[in-house]
Amino acid sequence: MSYAARVRLTRWAVILAAIATLEFMPRLGLGDAITLIPLSEIVSELFELLTEGELMPHLLATGGAFVLSFLLAGVTGVPLGYLLWRYRPLKRTLDPYLTTYYAIPIFAFYPLLLAILGFNILPIVAISWAWAVVAVVLNTSIGFGEVPQVLIKVGRSMNLSRWQIISRIFFPAAVPYIFTGLKLGMVYSLIGVIASEFVLSTQGLGYLVSYNYLNFRTAAMYSAMFVILGLAILLNLALTRIERRLYGHV
Amino acid sequence: MSDAAGHAARPSRSEPDKASFWQDPVRIAQLLFPLALIALWQILSVVLGDFFVASPLASLGALLEGINDGWLGGNASVTLIALVYAYLLAVGFGIVIGFLLGLSRFAYEVFEPIVIALYALPKVALYPLFLFAFGLGIAAQAWFAMFFGVFPIIIFTMNGTRNVSQVMFKVARSLRLSRLQLFRAIVFPAILPSLVAGLRLGFGVTFLGVILSQMFAAKSGLGFILVQSVSLHDMPQLYGLVALLTLFAFLINGAFLLWERSLTRNRPMQTTAF
């Protein structure tokens, strides 16, 4: 067996072992029977939720807030990143604050936004955007900075127009970095949406977890958790795939 | 480690020139930035009114009142205790796990994608599991926040360890160093900069985890007070707390950054890692 195959096999063994623990611990009576429920029961509960249509509105609410905040982060983050790269003094001024940004518990601003914007989708989108956008800005500005000067010189030596240099050389050279920023932005906005729904809101998958927890509906709570984790894992897998497809050769 | 002579020669190296500091407009802009934020805050409070935005002064007043009444001190200490526990746990687990994963190439390749995926998951939704396991209270908050903060520490320690250049190990072996010497004199100083970067990011995430956990099903702590001030619509208290938390995180992070700088100042990136 090749080394790479051995690595992959071990990784799957680790993951399956973790899942098996979840399944068998409660069955063998390890852990509290009310709080730990075998995986198979959770899956059947999940199936019920799906077929009875209870899940759908929450799925849509989470999906909507996620897509909206991510799109906003992309649409605002890339131009802001460009500005930051273009105006060096601006970048140098903000640098210490940008490196500190993710050290601040940004989520503390969520209650504040709730108080201003009310209990609806707006504060959720706003906080998730705030969480995501700086990752996009930072990576975009780094990306533009990393474009090798010699590539620009190649363009100039071929007498390309300014626009051609930007669109055909500059931008494609920076895209892998921008993509990394967008990928992080996507991950962060999902985390932001789930967190705000979980802590304080009236709908969404995060809300479903906290609602079911507070009402002692343990199986339903677990199934909501599984939907969230499942979606997040799918998102991650998809992003890795796309990245490998696009930049596997770089 | 250096003797007196070593220190005496040091100032010859280029140090930031005190005179030019004030002539650099960027430096001045950096100092003015927080003031600009406060000014913006003040303007917003006037424009939007104090139903939406409490003025900086009113917020400061609410905090001072909180100190007098005792609620600020009490809840802040709950948050601090949870934070200290959580961070100690995250640092302990993070360094050990990260170091072990970084030492073995096989372990690294097996676990790296799992660690990255766990880092990227919305782990907040798993908080009820911690409540089941540890009951309502500081223990659940601390373990949850450690689960948040441990990943950056693992990732940075792991990559730092992996990137110790192979030739450093060869130097150690050719000088017949003991394992302890290898660790103390070579591996530890080599990974220290990435370790500190991990500690810095890990602290931010742990802090976030504590605040988040105290916002949910808690009876005390600053996160709890935040949520409470929303339901009471106590805007000065809300704004004051948010500003306080931001300032606290900013200062701690700044201290870590200074430590990081002092370590990397003489290392323009790790020299070629073959």
Add this chain to the structure above:
Amino acid sequence: MQIEIKDVHKTFYSKDGEEVKAVAGVDLTVTDNEFVSVVGPSGCGKSTLLEIVGGLTGLTNGEVLIDGEPISGPHPAVGLVFQQESAFPWRTVLENVEFGLEMHGVAKGERRERSRELIELVGLKGFEDRYPGELSGGMRQRVAIARTLVMNPGVLLMDEPFGALDEQTRLILGEELLRIWSKTKATALFITHSIEEAALLSDRVLVMSARPGSIRKVVTVHLERPRDSSVVSTHEFGDIVGEIWKVLREESMKTLKSQGQI
């Protein structure tokens, strides 16, 4: 001190179980206070051979003797300078140079004194308190050389210590190395990919074959010592370089062909 390399073979097994024969049957004796260089096409097993002598890599077959004793692991009298940069970026020049002495428990006063001597010898006086990151590549390699020499090695093994530098710097540093070496009386085994450097420094130059490495030719350099880089322009020097290049060219062609590069 004397190095005897007897029919040394080394086969690596990659993680997928594939065999890579790096060294195949090298026989060589380096006598006391001799300076021997090894040249060979890239990837032919030069570093592997050196690390076997240094006791860092085990061998598949054969044996290595130092002063008649078979080695098993790094020999206390052997000093190594590596192909990759190996100065510790977190230590000053002085702290780098005294590292080995410190680890072996030499008292502070004594190790300071010896380190300062070596720093002066390699021409880094005045830079004792600088960090490697503040120095040029050539200076950093001199730090690594001083760190090895301070241990007073009877056998000095050097793997392309000036590999990353340009030709002029390399020749000038080579000249300095000769000056230092003549004071240490160490037996030297030196790897390089520069024919001129090998000819300038050595008593004998070994040309290795394409992988798996074995010795294709031994060229004896009869130029008088002490030498300096002015010998480069003499006829004898030109002849020696030509002789080495003839063999090396063939072997390098083989390597490139096997890699599909030509």
